[in-house]
Amino acid sequence: MEDFHTPYVVAYRRRLQAVKRPSKFSTIRKSLKTVSKEYCAESSICGLKHLVDVNTSCFERALICSVSLVWMTFRRYYSAPLVTTQMPEGVSVSKIIFPAVGICTNNRISKRAVLELSNKLLQKSRNKKYTEKEMLSLLIGLGLLYNNQPLDDKLVKPMELHRALGDYDVNELMRNLTPKCEDLLLRCEWNTVAMNCSKLFDFRLTMNGYCCTFNYLRQSDVTFESADSTTRSLNMYNYGNKSNFDFDDGLKVLMKLNESDDFYYNMPLRGAQLQFSDAYDFPDAPSGSFAMQIISPNVQMTVMVTASFTQASRDIQHVPVKLRRCLFYDESSYLPFYTHSDCLLKCRMLFLLSKCKCTPFNMPKMINKRTCDMRDVPCLKIYNVQSRTVRPDVYPIPPELELEMVGGGIPCPMCYPSCSKTAYNYDFINVKIYPEHMNAVPENETLDWL
Numbered sequence: 001m002e003d004f005h006t007p008y009v010v011a012y013r014r015r016l017q018a019v020k021r022p023s024k025f026s027t028i029r030k031s032l033k034t035v036s037k038e039y040c041a042e043s044s045i046c047g048l049k050h051l052v053d054v055n056t057s058c059f060e061r062a063l064i065c066s067v068s069l070v071w072m073t074f075r076r077y078y079s080a081p082l083v084t085t086q087m088p089e090g091v092s093v094s095k096i097i098f099p100a101v102g103i104c105t106n107n108r109i110s111k112r113a114v115l116e117l118s119n120k121l122l123q124k125s126r127n128k129k130y131t132e133k134e135m136l137s138l139l140i141g142l143g144l145l146y147n148n149q150p151l152d153d154k155l156v157k158p159m160e161l162h163r164a165l166g167d168y169d170v171n172e173l174m175r176n177l178t179p180k181c182e183d184l185l186l187r188c189e190w191n192t193v194a195m196n197c198s199k200l201f202d203f204r205l206t207m208n209g210y211c212c213t214f215n216y217l218r219q220s221d222v223t224f225e226s227a228d229s230t231t232r233s234l235n236m237y238n239y240g241n242k243s244n245f246d247f248d249d250g251l252k253v254l255m256k257l258n259e260s261d262d263f264y265y266n267m268p269l270r271g272a273q274l275q276f277s278d279a280y281d282f283p284d285a286p287s288g289s290f291a292m293q294i295i296s297p298n299v300q301m302t303v304m305v306t307a308s309f310t311q312a313s314r315d316i317q318h319v320p321v322k323l324r325r326c327l328f329y330d331e332s333s334y335l336p337f338y339t340h341s342d343c344l345l346k347c348r349m350l351f352l353l354s355k356c357k358c359t360p361f362n363m364p365k366m367i368n369k370r371t372c373d374m375r376d377v378p379c380l381k382i383y384n385v386q387s388r389t390v391r392p393d394v395y396p397i398p399p400e401l402e403l404e405m406v407g408g409g410i411p412c413p414m415c416y417p418s419c420s421k422t423a424y425n426y427d428f429i430n431v432k433i434y435p436e437h438m439n440a441v442p443e444n445e446t447l448d449w450l
Contacts, residue, residue: 093307096307096309096422097215097279097422098215098250098251098279099215099276099277099278099279099305099424100213100214100215100216100217100276100277100278100279100281100283101213101214101215101216101251101274101275101276102204102206102208102211102212102213102214102216102273102274102275102276102277102283103181103184103185103201103211103212103213103253103255103272103273103274103275103295104206104208104209104211104212104272104273104275105179105184105257105271105272105273106265106266106267106269106270106271106272106273106294107179107257107261107262107263107264107265108143108146108177108178108208108209108264108265108266109140109142109143109177109178109263109264110177110178110179110180110261110263111260111261111262111263112261113176113177113178113179114136114139114177114263115136117139117176117177118132118135118136118139119132121135121164121165121166122135124166126163126164126166127164130164135164138157138160138161138164139161140156140263140264141156141157141158141161141374142161142173142174142177142264142374143264143266144156144158144374144377144381145170145174145360145361145362145372145374145377146208146209146266146362147266158374158375158377158378159374159375161374162373162374162375165374168373169371170361170371170372170373171205171361171365171371174209174210174361175203175210178203178209178210178211179258179261180203181197181198181201181203181212182197182198183256183258183261184212184255184256184257184272185197185201185212185253185254185255185256186254186255186256187252187253187254188200188201188251188252188253188254189251189252189253190250190251190252191249191250192248192249197253200214200251201213201214202214202216204216204221205221205362205364206275206282206283206284206362207282207283207284207285207290207362207363208266208273208275208283208362209266209361209362211273211275211283213283214251215279216277216279216283217279217280218279218280218281218282221364221365222364222365222366222367250305255272255295257270257271257272257297269294269296270296270297271294271295271296271297272294272295273292273293273294273295274292274293274294274295274301274303275290275291275292275293276290276291276292276305276424276426277289277290277291277341278339278341278422278424280339281339281341281342282341282342282345282363282364284341284345284363286344286348286387286388286389286390287341287342287344287345287348288340288341288344289339289340289341290341291424291426293426293428296430298432298433298434298435299430299431299432299433300430300431300433301428301429301430301431302428302429302430302431303426303427303428303429304426304427304428304429305424305425305426306424306425306427307422307423307424307425308422308423308424308425309421309422310420310421310422310423311420312326312328312419312420314328316419317331321416324419325416325417326416326417326418326419327340327416327417327418327419328418328419328420329418329420332414334346334414334415338418339418340415340416340417340418340421343412343414343415343416344390344412344415345363345364347390347410347412347414347415348363348387348388348390348410348412349363349364349366351383351386351387351410352372352380352383352387353366353369355379355382355383356372356376356379356380356383357370357376358370358371358372358373358376359371359372360372360380383407385406385407386406386407386408386409386410387410388406389403389406389409389410390409390410390411390412390415391403391408391409391410391411391412393411393412393413
């Protein structure tokens with residue numbers, strides 16, 4: 001038998017024990033190195049095989065890596081070639097234009113005005129079959145021009161109302177029926193200076209019909225003028241009311257809601273709608289640039305406004321629009337003066353024009369195009385929801401948007417965001433007022449709110 005305890009065998013065993021077994025990490029690293037070399041050697045990507053060639057020097061390998069890194073960086077930049085930086089000096093508040101403010105009563109039709117209209121219509125020979133009560137019941141159908149809700153043929157008869165009205169201009173009719181600013185606004189103040197409300201507010205068209213508007217600088221309710229029109233330019237942003245950061249500055253309004261004049265509410269809430277928009281954009285919620293809050297009776301509402309100013313350099317104009325995803329005011333063939341809100345508004349109006357052969361009265365008028373009247377209410381009802389839903393310019397469309405429930409929405413691929421824009425953010429604070437307690441305080445012990 002062989003002797004396994006000889007000095008030679010013992011020394012051999014000691015040498016075997018001294019050799020360390022490879023760890024799991026080193027095995028994986030060696031395997032990864034082998035696979036990487038094989039990938040580089042067999043890859044069709046230009047330059048990779050030279051990285052593992054034994055004849056390639058270290059300098060040449062470093063140069064190949066640098067070129068590859070530059071190419072990767074260039075491709076990433078080309079896919080999104082914009083850089084956003086924060087202006088270290090900020091923007092003065094005096095250079096930020098105050099947003100447009102609109103006040104619209106939820107009661108959209110004045111009872112006093114509709115009684116006058118009823119009396120005039122009853123004097124017409126075509127309306128002799130109606131009593132005053134029946135005529136007022138018929139006239140409540142004018143509310144369908146605000147809300148395209150499902151029709152009850154027993155209560156609302158658009159065609160019968162159209163015949164009873166005879167020859168009428170929809171915008172003029174709805175303007176005359178809307179509660180007036182002088183009946184709604186009692187006191188007004190701008191930057192701590194009390195002013196006549198009629199000098200601060202205009203009676204202008206918005207998505208909610210005619211409302212009392214402040215700092216709404218759009219010159220006309222006829223939109224999308226020709227390219228040589230001078231109604232809009234960059235100089236317009238030098239005008240308009242501007243505020244500062246003092247808490248007591250800004251706009252103050254004291255309103256009175258006359259419940260005895262209520263006739264038709266466009267929403268089942270008492271009070272008024274306070275709406276905000278860009279000073280030059282039409283106040284329209286589906287087109288953006290719009291915020292709205294309900295003012296309830298006996299409430300003091302304080303609105304804190306903050307602005308975010310984004311300005312794009314003209315240096316990016318050489319970048320294709322599909323890459324930078326924004327448009328400057330003067331580079332759209334769709335509008336003479338481009339804004340994202342106006343683009344969406346025009347897209348929606350052209351959709352309704354193609355379907356109903358008219359545009360709603362609570363949108364800006366289009367030259368040589370008909371404004372919808374009571375005859376068009378059934379058509380507007382059909383396409384109302386679809387016209388308010390703009391299909392996003394992405395593919396595929398995310399299924400969670402459920403666009404099939406609104407007829408697929410409407411495509412507006414020409415409407416990119418504006419490259420330069422002032423965005424506003426609003427915080428609302430409401431304080432309930434109890435008139436029965438305030439009226440008990442002697443008048444000589446109270447302070448004037450305005």
